[in-house]
């Protein structure tokens with residue numbers, strides 16, 4: 001038997017399939033879009049086609065993410081916090097502090113080193129400092145999202161953005177461009193603003209990071225500029241798993257497996 005995890009996020013809909021031993025067999029990520037029920041069906045079809053595993057061999061499905069209750073046929077819905085904790089334990093064993101920055105919220109978790117969540121802090125009030133914020137800034141700067149994280153490598157200035165509100169920051173970036181600021185400096189300023197905001201969130205669950213194993217999950221972990229800058233402001237190494245945006249779905253698949261094998 002195989003076990004499926006589906007993470008219906010605000011921006012991406014992710015699926016992971018694991019086997020009886022809990023090994024990842026395959027994964028798929030598609031945009032959630034405006035009609036999440038269609039995206040859920042599509043990502044499920046995609047992962048089964050990609051892996052060549054028939055639906056009858058899927059023993060159980062666990063759903064997570066903000067759209068989790070729309071996944072039909074699920075064994076249960078589980079919070080993203082629990083799923084990211086479980087997923088990172090499989091991807092990067094021993095992680096003690098995990099930060100997940102997705103499309104619309106960011107979360108910091110303190111883990112027991114075995115994937116169980118001891119404490120968490122969350123910012124889900126607005127898109128400030130999240131993937132959606134970065135997407136808006138990339139559009140304003142006319143840069144591909146995947147380029148954003150590499151552009152600031154050689155920037156040295158201390159350009160500071162005064163607002164983290166997506167709307168205000170967008171007009172601030174437009175003014176900076178008009179004043180002749182270099183794009184890499186603006187990008188560095190954006191990444192620093194996100195890193196400082198994320199540090200505040202992390203400090204709420206882990207005031208002292210010394211000696212702790214820190215990792216990052218969620219789609220924004222694909223942006224090396226954010227990871228690098230966060231490492232600088234926290235003064236620590238940050239590990240990023242392979243396919244960081246699938247960690248929630250991986251955790252969900254493993255919970256599906258754990259619950260089924262125990263029964």
Ligand SMILES: Nc1ncnc2c1ncn2[C@@H]1O[C@H](COP(=O)(O)OP(=O)(O)OP(=O)(O)O)[C@@H](O)[C@H]1O
Nearest residue numbers: 009010011012102103104105131132218219220222
């Ligand atoms: N190749 C990439 N380079 C840089 N950033 C990326 C890349 N791919 C995705 N991202 C970032 O990841 C974000 C989406 O992250 P993720 O898929 O974790 O969101 P989500 O789980 O749907 O959201 P949430 O958990 O907030 O509901 C995008 O907004 C984007 O900023």
Ligand SMILES: [Mg+2]
Nearest residue numbers: 009102103248
């Ligand atoms: Mg998410």
